[in-house]
Amino acid sequence: MSPKPSPWWTPDVHADRRPFLLARNRIQAALRGWFAARDFIEVDTATLQVSPGNEAHLHAFETAAIGHSGARTPLYLHTSPEFACKKLLTAGERRIACFAHVYRNRERGPLHHPEFTMLEWYRAGEAYDVLMEDCAEILALAAGVTGAAMLAYRGATCDPALPPERLTVAEAFRCHAGIDLLGSIDPDGATDRARLAASLRAAGLRVAEDDTWADLFSRVLVEKVEPQLGFGRATILCEYPTAEAALARPAARDRRVAERFELYACGVELANAFGELTDAGEQRRRFELEMAEKARVYGETYPLDEDFLAALAHMPEASGIALGFDRLVMLATGAARIDQVIWAPVAETAP
16 A cells, blocks of 8 residues: 655645645736736625535535524535626626635546636626637736746647637537537427437447436547547637536527537636526526436435526626636646645545
């Protein structure tokens, strides 16, 4: 059995991590300046929320508020500051940015940590394509701060000076898996599980009897598509199926897909962006579907944030994006693990 590694606070371990941490501070300061120069207001949202978010495969930390009478009210550590940020858009803010500590359970690994920093920013009244331009500038900025000619992770590199390639999910499925994804989606966005399953079998991919359309979609994405993204230059993977974009509005030209993109560099997913859905009734329906799937798979659900849904009915058209700040620092510094770029990592727990 290999010896247990020294804690992060031992002087020798800290000395190895310190260059990464100082670079983290410089990148954060540069980003704050970048947003301020573009008239963004930095906001600070509450960590405790009545709902941590309503995506089937995101897992939260639960706690409780105790009143004077001793009564307990369930609360959750948020998995994203999204709901609070959108309420601020409803309140009248136009451009906001937020460095938020967020919390996700069941997640730990070289790229995952139970507590990490999410950088989110929102543009009211602006198209989500503008966020793609933001991403290109931010990658170049982070690399410039550290003096890195290339973003790097585990031997892979990505040139931040090159404009990201833009690839639709349907194009990626066709190019990297030989699958006609849109052929399994009806014009109204409804999905055809049998048709997608047949395409996976033809491509030599595993199909289980209890796999849903979403399960099959994720398998192709993880096994065939994501390993091809962000090498040499960053990749913007856009136009996700509407069924895989619970918080995004459908694309005007094709309701089978939504205004959602993800940013990849060196094979690492860095950011997730939406042209924001503002139909409160449709958002409720999607959340309920997500929670039904969570109950099916994990045997638990999270409450809906009724205050968020009330605010959403009055929110202006907007675009928003969430970027994993720690991962950005990793790529700009060449760090191998996310805990190398977090000042005080969460201690490992027993399995």
